[in-house]
Amino acid sequence: xxxKHKYLFLLPGLLVLLGILIFPIGFTVRLSLSSWxxxxxxxxxxxxxxxxxxxxxxxxxxxxxxxxxxxxxxxVFLQYVIGFALALMVWQEIRFQRFxxxxxxxxxxxxxxxxxxxxxxFFHESLGPVNDFFSLFGMTPxxxxxxxxxxxxxxxxxxxxxxxxMFLLMLAGLLSLPKEPFLAASIDGAGPIRKFVYVxxxxxAPISIGAIIIRLIEASKIMDTVYxxxxxxxxxxxxxxxxxxxxxGLREFQFGYSAALSFTYLIIMIISLTVIxxxxxxxxxxxx
Amino acid sequence: MRFVYVTLKYLAVCLWSxxxxxPFLWALSTSFKDFNSVTGGATYIPxxxxxxxxxxxRVLLRSxxxxxxxxxxxxxxxxxxxxxxxxISIALGTLAAYALSRFTFKAGFIKNSDITFFFISQRIxxxxxxxxxxxxxxxxxxxxxxxxGLILVYIVLLMPIAVWIMVDFFxxxxxxxxxxxxxxxxxxxxxxxxxxxPNSIPGLIVAGLFCMIFGWTDFFFAFILTxxxxxxxxxxxxxxxxxxxxxxxxxxAALVCVAPLIVVAFIVERYLSxxxxxxxxx
Numbered sequence: 001x002x003x004k005h006k007y008l009f010l011l012p013g014l015l016v017l018l019g020i021l022i023f024p025i026g027f028t029v030r031l032s033l034s035s036w037x038x039x040x041x042x043x044x045x046x047x048x049x050x051x052x053x054x055x056x057x058x059x060x061x062x063x064x065x066x067x068x069x070x071x072x073x074x075x076v077f078l079q080y081v082i083g084f085a086l087a088l089m090v091w092q093e094i095r096f097q098r099f100x101x102x103x104x105x106x107x108x109x110x111x112x113x114x115x116x117x118x119x120x121x122f123f124h125e126s127l128g129p130v131n132d133f134f135s136l137f138g139m140t141p142x143x144x145x146x147x148x149x150x151x152x153x154x155x156x157x158x159x160x161x162x163x164x165x166m167f168l169l170m171l172a173g174l175l176s177l178p179k180e181p182f183l184a185a186s187i188d189g190a191g192p193i194r195k196f197v198y199v200x201x202x203x204x205a206p207i208s209i210g211a212i213i214i215r216l217i218e219a220s221k222i223m224d225t226v227y228x229x230x231x232x233x234x235x236x237x238x239x240x241x242x243x244x245x246x247x248x249g250l251r252e253f254q255f256g257y258s259a260a261l262s263f264t265y266l267i268i269m270i271i272s273l274t275v276i277x278x279x280x281x282x283x284x285x286x287x288x
Numbered sequence: 289m290r291f292v293y294v295t296l297k298y299l300a301v302c303l304w305s306x307x308x309x310x311p312f313l314w315a316l317s318t319s320f321k322d323f324n325s326v327t328g329g330a331t332y333i334p335x336x337x338x339x340x341x342x343x344x345x346r347v348l349l350r351s352x353x354x355x356x357x358x359x360x361x362x363x364x365x366x367x368x369x370x371x372x373x374x375x376i377s378i379a380l381g382t383l384a385a386y387a388l389s390r391f392t393f394k395a396g397f398i399k400n401s402d403i404t405f406f407f408i409s410q411r412i413x414x415x416x417x418x419x420x421x422x423x424x425x426x427x428x429x430x431x432x433x434x435x436x437g438l439i440l441v442y443i444v445l446l447m448p449i450a451v452w453i454m455v456d457f458f459x460x461x462x463x464x465x466x467x468x469x470x471x472x473x474x475x476x477x478x479x480x481x482x483x484x485x486p487n488s489i490p491g492l493i494v495a496g497l498f499c500m501i502f503g504w505t506d507f508f509f510a511f512i513l514t515x516x517x518x519x520x521x522x523x524x525x526x527x528x529x530x531x532x533x534x535x536x537x538x539x540x541a542a543l544v545c546v547a548p549l550i551v552v553a554f555i556v557e558r559y560l561s562x563x564x565x566x567x568x569x570x
Binding site for chain 1 (some may be wrong): 297307329414416418424445504528539
């Protein structure tokens with residue numbers, strides 16, 4: 001089936017997307033070669049100076065990037081384990097099955113920043129319920145103002161927010177699995193654990209990988225939560241790449257430099273996500 | 289052994305449920321507090337632990353001039369922007385997805401799968417990378433701080449989702465359907481519009497739901513590209529946070545904002561249980 005008309009179907013969407021995107025990307029590259037800031041706005045040409053500064057004299061950017069990698073990998077791992085476990089639990093018979101399924105989906109429907117505002121009051125060090133609980137044991141952990149603990153708080157909020165997404169994908173996957181392998185395993189007398197290891201898990205591997213990659217992509221943009229919860233603080237201890245670029249670009253108005261940061265960040269993101277995806281797919285093929 | 293397993297399962301499910309519900313209950317309880325009950329330390333049960341007040345909710349209805357919080361206008365703005373951007377993205381995305389699923393495109397080394405990947409890969413783009421050029425671009429076009437500018441930006445955010453879900457969906461709609469329609473004398477547009485589209489309603493609904501979720505919950509672009517003229521709901525509520533933080537109205541406003549999409553959870557669960565979602569989400 002091939003028509004001249006086929007372009008009329010494809011092109012409107014493609015052109016709109018390209019139209020809205022090409023300029024920003026081209027402009028970012030050009031901007032990254034200029035020294036545009038709030039004192040001297042304008043597209044001058046300073047060559048690779050911004051990039052040299054970024055690679056030789058900007059520890060903060062690389063720290064933010066490492067922190068982002070740590071945050072994304074930890075949160076996505078937790079989301080995957082919890083989401084998969086929850087999906088398994090409500091997949092088969094359980095009382096109030098629909099209630100639990102709906103409930104487990106709800107956090108992903110809520111606006112992250114708005115829930116984060118609530119979480120901020122929830123983790124408030126003197127007025128929030130979390131420390132109300134911990135004070136029973138005579139402790140007052142500084143959820144938002146301790147360097148290390150603030151990172152944990154960000155992870156808790158991210159896990160709350162996005163485990164449902166993992167849960168949704170995994171449950172949809174489980175519900176679409178064929179029944180025969182499970183029957184065969186039952187006939188062979190396999191218990192629940194062996195069934196999971198030899199049947200469910202391998203069958204779910206492709207879906208798992210898809211879900212993990214999608215979540216890694218989304219997690220690599222973490223910023224809203226950090227902005228509202230800790231504003232990157234205390235100090236820079238919860239700052240992620242996006243947030244750092246945001247500070248440089250839209251708070252300090254160093255447009256040129258932040259364009260260089262954005263472009264580098266984008267390239268690193270594309271490369272590392274591709275590599276991770278390739279590794280995961282290879283692992284899956286080997287395990288089968 | 290089985291008893292232990294079942295007990296553990298219910299325990300785990302209930303624990304997670306508590307974790308999911310906790311912030312909502314906290315917000316609900318806080319929304320009925322006043323200054324004294326908030327600053328007096330954490331309390332949970334109205335009447336027993338604190339005297340409930342409706343101040344937090346009343347503030348939402350009052351005009352800003354009378355010391356109220358303006359969320360009515362941002363609410364309508366949010367609905368308008370989310371719906372328009374979702375509709376445009378789905379219209380354009382569905383057409384493109386249909387083309388990618390049914391016809392073969394070839395230009396040099398670029399094939400169908402590459403075009404599909406191009407659409408979907410836009411999700412990889414971190415919003416911050418686009419924000420600065422968008423800021424400058426919309427500024428030059430005079431669209432900064434306008435609904436139209438936001439809709440334009442949201443199309444980039446939502447169209448990849450529409451294309452992703454619809455390509456998968458169309459791949460599962462048998463080709464024979466459109467071939468029969470063509471033999472019966474429809475032109476390709478009629479075949480698409482009269483035959484394929486009505487058969488794709490579940491896919492369209494799922495795509496629509498996901499566009500709504502991601503549009504409604506976005507904060508970043510709304511935050512950067514608007515200032516005073518046009519405010520979307522998340523921005524309006526976060527703005528409350530940075531002022532003296534009246535927790536009661538903050539909680540009330542937050543609940544009002546997240547409420548509509550909780551309905552979506554019910555619809556998504558419906559589709560999930562019927563098995564329609566697994567086709568649409570791969």
